[in-house]
Amino acid sequence: MIENLLDYAPPANILENKRILITGAADGIGRAVAQSFASHGASLILLDRKSRKLETLYDEIVAAGGLEPTLVLQDLMDMDFQSALQISAGIELDFHNLDGLLHNAGHLAGLTPMHSVDMDS
Secondary structure, eight states: OOOHHHHOOOOOOTTTTTTEEEETTTSSSHHHHHHHHHHHTTTEEEEOOOOHHHHHHHHHHHHHTOOOOEEEEOOOOGHHHHHHHHHHHHHHHHHHSOEEEEEEOOOSSSSOOOGGOOOOO
């Protein structure tokens, strides 16, 4: 059974007509997933705080034959409710809906036991 999974190759257009938002898209996992999703036909909204890296990713996706992604420059650590509503309204206006979300943005300031996390801050 697992051998069959290792041999799986998705169809080239498996994500055609799918609109997917990826946060933390400029580096690491988000970047790799964005490139993969674009290569399978997805229409992407790439959100990150690093404009140069987002622009480079945009260029790479287009050069590889992918659809032109939409770039959203936003630091989620500084995002307030109003900014979230504006981004949501823009997505609804331009795309009508999302078919997928990879919420990959993260910040590891250090490891802390869960019982020590201040949930009010």
